[in-house]
Amino acid sequence: MSQCGFGRAARTLFGVAALTLALTGCSGNSTPTVIAGHAISMLYDPGRVGGLPTAEGPSGPRGDVPPVTARVQNSDGGDIDRLSLLAIDDIEDFWAQHYAEALRGRFQPVSTLMSYDSTDADGPSVCGGDVYHLPNAMYCRRMDTMAWDRAKFLPTARKYFGDMAINGTLAHEYGHALQNMAGIVNPLTRTLVREQQADCLAGVYLQWVAAGSSSRMQLSTGDGLNHVLAGLIVIRDPVSTPDNPVSISDEHGTALDRVGAFQTGFDGGAAMCAEIDMDEIRKRRGDLPNSLFDSENPQSDLTIDASVLSTLMEQLGQIFGLSRPPELSTSGKCPSGRHPDPVAYCPESNLIVVDLAGLQEMSAPTDQSTLGMPQGDNTGLSAVTSRYALAVQREREVGLESAAAALRTACLTGVAQRRMAEPMTLSSGQGLTLAGGDLDEAVTGLLMNGIVASDAEDNTVPAGFTRILAFRSGLHGDIDGCFERFP
Numbered sequence: 001m002s003q004c005g006f007g008r009a010a011r012t013l014f015g016v017a018a019l020t021l022a023l024t025g026c027s028g029n030s031t032p033t034v035i036a037g038h039a040i041s042m043l044y045d046p047g048r049v050g051g052l053p054t055a056e057g058p059s060g061p062r063g064d065v066p067p068v069t070a071r072v073q074n075s076d077g078g079d080i081d082r083l084s085l086l087a088i089d090d091i092e093d094f095w096a097q098h099y100a101e102a103l104r105g106r107f108q109p110v111s112t113l114m115s116y117d118s119t120d121a122d123g124p125s126v127c128g129g130d131v132y133h134l135p136n137a138m139y140c141r142r143m144d145t146m147a148w149d150r151a152k153f154l155p156t157a158r159k160y161f162g163d164m165a166i167n168g169t170l171a172h173e174y175g176h177a178l179q180n181m182a183g184i185v186n187p188l189t190r191t192l193v194r195e196q197q198a199d200c201l202a203g204v205y206l207q208w209v210a211a212g213s214s215s216r217m218q219l220s221t222g223d224g225l226n227h228v229l230a231g232l233i234v235i236r237d238p239v240s241t242p243d244n245p246v247s248i249s250d251e252h253g254t255a256l257d258r259v260g261a262f263q264t265g266f267d268g269g270a271a272m273c274a275e276i277d278m279d280e281i282r283k284r285r286g287d288l289p290n291s292l293f294d295s296e297n298p299q300s301d302l303t304i305d306a307s308v309l310s311t312l313m314e315q316l317g318q319i320f321g322l323s324r325p326p327e328l329s330t331s332g333k334c335p336s337g338r339h340p341d342p343v344a345y346c347p348e349s350n351l352i353v354v355d356l357a358g359l360q361e362m363s364a365p366t367d368q369s370t371l372g373m374p375q376g377d378n379t380g381l382s383a384v385t386s387r388y389a390l391a392v393q394r395e396r397e398v399g400l401e402s403a404a405a406a407l408r409t410a411c412l413t414g415v416a417q418r419r420m421a422e423p424m425t426l427s428s429g430q431g432l433t434l435a436g437g438d439l440d441e442a443v444t445g446l447l448m449n450g451i452v453a454s455d456a457e458d459n460t461v462p463a464g465f466t467r468i469l470a471f472r473s474g475l476h477g478d479i480d481g482c483f484e485r486f487p
Contacts, residue, residue, distance in 0.1 A: 043267065044470060044485055046403035046461040049221040050207050050266045054463045059224030060163035061086060062216055073114045074124055080150040080158070080166070081115045087167040088113060088146070090216045091174050094205050102270035103182040110177050112145040119151045137169050139176040146173055161231040164219055167209070168202055168228045175201035175273075184274045192251040193277055196261040199232065199253070200273035203265030210266075226464040229447055232258045233373060233440065254293055255374060255440035259468055260284050266465070286476040289421050294436045301365045301377040306330055308432070309354065312381060315431040316388045319419045320479070326391040328384075330356045338458075342380075345387040347394055347456050352387045359383070362445075373448060374440040378417075381432070382442040386413045386452040396483065400456035404486045407461065407470040410446065410453035411482035414474020417442060439475075446471055 047054050065082045068075045075081040092109050099107035116126050118135045125131070126147045127140035135153035139146050148154055148170065157165040175198030179185045185194055206228060210219040219225060233255040253261070264284075265273050285293065302308055309328060317325045327350070333339045334346035334353055342358025345351075363380030366373060389412035390400055399405055417434060424431035446452050446467045450460030453467035461467060474482055 044407065044466070044473070046407055046463075046466060049210070049225065049463045049465045050263075052207070052210055052221050054221050054461070054466070056222040056462065057218070057220040057224070059219045059227070060217065062214075062218055071113055073112065075115045076117075076150065078150065080148075080154050083158070083163060083166050084115070084148055084150070084154065084170060085113070086216055087170045088174070090167065090209070090214055091171050091205055093216075094208050094214070095174070095178065098204075098208075098270070099178070099181075103178065103184075103274060105181050105183060107178075107181060110139070110144055110146045110174070112143065114145055114147040115150045116147060117151040118149040118153065137173050139173045141176070141180055144177070146170070146177065148173075157231060160234075161227045162224070164206075164209075164217070164224060164228055165231045167217060167219075168206065168231055171202035171205045172198045174205075175199070182274060190251075190278060192253055192257075192281065195251075196253055196257065196281060197273050197276045199258050199261035200265035200276055201270060203262040203267075204270045204273060207266045221465070222462040226447060229259055229262070229464055229468070230373065232262055233443060233447065254437075255443045256472070257281070257285075257293070259443065260472065263465065263469060288418065288439075288475065292421055292434060292436055292439055301363070302432075304356075304360055304363050304377060304380050306356070308381075309384065311426070311428065311432055312384060313352075313388070314426050314428055315420065315424055316385060316416060318424065318426060318431075319416050320388070320392050322392060322395050324350060324395060326350045326352050326388060328352045328354065330354050341458065343383050343387050343451065344458070345390040345400075345456055347390070347400055350391060350394065352384065352391070354384065362449075373444040374437060375444050376437065376441040378434065378438040378441040379445045382413055382417065382445055383449075383451045385416050386410070386454070389413050389416070390456050392479070398483070401459070402455060403459075403461050405455040406453050406459060407466065408482050408486035409455065410467055410470035411474035411477065411486060412479065413442075413452050414471040415477065415479055415482060416474075418475050442471065443468055 042048060042051055065086050068077050068081045068085050072081055072085055095107050114126055116131050117123050118131055118133060121132045123132065127138065127143055127145055135149045137148040137153060154166055154169065157169055176194065178201055179194065179197055184197065206219060208214060209217050210221050210225060212218070261276065309330070313328050329351060332353060334344055334351065335349050336346065338344055340353045340355045342355040342362055344353045346353060359380045362383065363377045364375065366375045386409050389409045392412055393400055393405060393408060417439065420432060421434045423433050442452065447464040450467060453470060454460040470486070473485060
């Protein structure tokens with residue numbers, strides 16, 4: 001799997017809960033399939049994202065990108081600066097229209113925009129500092145200045161996550177300007193709160209774009225939004241390892257934190273962003289142990305082998321308490337002939353089949369010094385757990401081949417991961433315990449391959465946003481809640 005690719009091991013369910021492709025705005029070459037289902041909450045509807053239909057389509061500028069104006073200081077007039085100014089014009093257009101609906105004070109566009117080249121040792125200072133070898137984007141409150149690196153930072157973001165990565169980045173930075181306009185932060189406000197508010201405010205703006213309200217930009221709620229979320233995950237707080245200890249002086253949040261804050265804004269609007277403080281963040285984290293959010297505590301990834309999988313199966317048996325727990329095989333295929341990719345659940349025999357080499361490849365840790373998603377052992381373990389979750393549904397005699405089943409699977413996987421976040425004693429000894437960074441690895445899998453949110457036929461729902469939301473609901477819920485939420 002490439003570090004920032006979006007090839008999916010799980011197929012996408014384009015027919016959703018009695019909706020066809022035409023109704024959701026998607027298009028394709030094949031005849032859409034209608035999947036029967038029950039009415040569920042709009043928030044967890046597999047055919048919608050933040051109230052919008054899930055649809056594939058173009059993401060980025062709607063037409064030609066105009067030249068850079070004199071408003072951008074130190075510009076080279078290139079593509080990155082042109083896209084950046086277009087993004088800022090769009091962001092300012094949105095907030096000029098909607099700021100007063102939820103935030104105090106009066107909206108004022110940022111007074112100074114500045115482009116710089118982080119590879120130029122003789123470049124001008126930015127916000128009073130040297131930005132040579134400082135690839136970044138930033139808002140400086142004292143000077144009311146927004147600046148970005150046109151040489152490395154934004155080109156890299158664009159390369160891996162598309163044109164809308166520029167909008168997402170600058171919408172986050174503009175969020176810091178909005179905080180000061182609205183007076184929702186003060187000198188004592190923790191960095192984590194500031195960053196979560198900015199992620200949230202970026203989500204508010206991008207929902208407007210995804211809804212088709214922008215005259216300049218467009219964002220699909222399927223792959224386009226998936227790429228925006230991937231960009232958020234990549235810039236999570238790094239996690240210490242024995243070989244690479246890190247010290248986080250200004251906490252920005254885990255991948256789960258950052259995506260959660262973005263979803264709060266996308267779903268709930270700017271008023272909810274203004275309410276983010278440490279109490280709200282603790283509430284959103286629920287009763288998850290603090291160790292899961294401790295980036296400085298060194299963590300090690302397990303090599304997944306038959307012994308680790310045996311422990312996991314015993315642990316899941318204790319968590320779910322099935323009368324007929326599934327068995328696991330690390331060779332072969334389902335009786336139906338379906339091969340694991342790298343995992344599969346066989347309902348006809350209540351068997352989980354694992355391609356061990358493929359699972360180990362999926363679980364290989366990524367290099368945090370590169371622009372890679374946080375892949376590791378829990379990327380694979382959560383995938384196996386999701387196939388066990390299908391056995392839980394089989395015992396309850398509910399359908400296993402639908403969009404609702406796919407999201408129910410993600411929810412039940414979240415329930416199991418919550419239990420695994422604290423030490424468990426098994427008859428064979430100690431169980432597996434999640435640590436800092438492990439939930440981020442599960443979130444990576446949800447976004448990049450969708451296996452954790454797929455049904456018994458390996459079909460997933462198109463929006464990574466909704467897959468992650470279903471998983472989060474399980475982290476903070478229970479088994480029965482998953483069946484009620486996704487009937």
